[in-house]
Amino acid sequence: MKKMTWNLITALLIAAFTLTGTAFSQEKKIVVGAKNFTEQRVLGLIMIELLQKNGFTTEDKTGLGGTLVARKALENGQIDIYMEYTGTALVTMLKEKEVITDPQACYDFVKEADLERNGLVWLPMMPFNNTYCLMMRKDDAEKKGIKTLSDLSAYVKAHKNEINFGTNEEFYARPDGYKPLQKKYDFQFGRKNIKKMTPGLLYKALEGGQVDVAMGFATDGRIKGMGFVVLEDDKNYFPVYNPAPVVKKETFEKYPELETIFLPLTDKLDTAAMTEMNYQVDTEHKPVEDVAKAWLKTAGLL
Missing domain, CATH: 3.40.190.120 (Osmoprotection protein (prox); domain 2)
Known part of the structure; x- marks a missing residue:
């Protein structure tokens, strides 16, 4: 009888630990999206690596499709985060007709407007402009x-x-x-x-x-x-396109540490670094995962 009782207690403890572990895993899970071109896939995998380093379980949904597909996936909850470009949000999502060519001014406008109109939070902006x-x-x-x-x-x-x-x-x-x-x-x-x-x-x-x-x-x-x-855009037609991670307001409120996790990228992920990674993938045919991870290590972020 004592043996049976002890076995039952042991089984219950194991089940409790298992359930606790499962709940914790669900609690810290982030689904990462990206559009379907090289730079976006690199950015998505950089985010995945940094999230995993900081205790998150991640699901990789990079390579979703074009801009509207990625945005809709975020709005519908199919993904939790992806990198969007300021100029794209300004013109395509927010439907603004006036082009903003100053990177910080464009970011500040998009950050405020997207939160107010759509409940989306823009995390720190990357310094490169992929116009x-x-x-x-x-x-x-x-x-x-x-x-x-x-x-x-x-x-x-x-x-x-x-x-x-x-x-x-x-x-x-x-x-x-x-x-x-x-x-x-x-x-x-x-x-x-x-x-x-x-x-x-x-x-x-x-x-x-x-x-x-x-x-x-x-x-x-x-x-x-x-x-x-x-060719030089001598009439300044194109808006600026600085990327930043975008999440729903409720996701950010649940995981406010996301801002701190991605903040180091704003000092290191410049035009030279991004161009070189794109070159390694598209011209040297290196795997995207290897390129993203190697850059993070070189930058001292892994």
């Missing part, structure tokens, strides 16, 4: 005498239907994308000269000559790796 850009092959740009977007506009007007332009669907349709850009610079590619494709194919299409100009991202390592040049 959209238009790229050309270096030799082709020099041959045509194109250095700026104004130069491109003049060339397109003088050489009707000669230039093929590569873009993805999102940039073509965005309110801070192609259509307002052509209005700002007063030019228009012929309908047949616009080639829509996935972001991954754009760089190869430009390199191979299938397109003459392509949209890109300023911190993309393939710009250097493939010998492209970025």
Whole structure:
């Protein structure tokens, strides 16, 4: 009888510890999302590593899709956190028509407005600006005498239907994308000269000559790796795009330590660091996980 009682007590203690462990694990779980391009996947995995270091269990949902997919996933609770860009939120989510070109001013506006209107908290901002850009092959740009977007506009007007332009669907349709850009610079590619494709194919299409100009991202390592040049935005069309982790208000209230966890990135994750990581993944074909972890160790954050 005593043996049975002791066995029962032991079983209950084991069950209690198991349940406590499970509850603790659920309590400290964060689902991390990211969009479906290299830089976003790197940023997502950097967040995962830092969260795990600080006692969180994480679920990896990086590579979700485009901007609207990632945002909807956050709003619907499918993910708890992802990195968004200030300029994207300003124009696409908050529907502001006035472009803010000062990084801190843009961040401050977005942080306040997104919390007030949508109950979303913006954590500390990264110092690099991954703005959209238009790229050309270096030799082709020099041959045509194109250095700026104004130069491109003049060339397109003088050489009707000669230039093929590569873009993805999102940039073509965005309110801070192609259509307002052509209005700002007063030019228009012929309908047949616009080639829509996935972001991954754009760089190869430009390199191979299938397109003459392509949209890109300023911190993309393939710009250097493939010998492209970025055309100067001489009329300051593009907003600033500094990334920051974004969470729901209730998530932040539950885990206020998230701000402290990601704060060290604001001193270390600059343009050079992000561009190099993108280069290592896209040009040197290193695994995203290895690149993210190696940078964290080099930066003294792991």
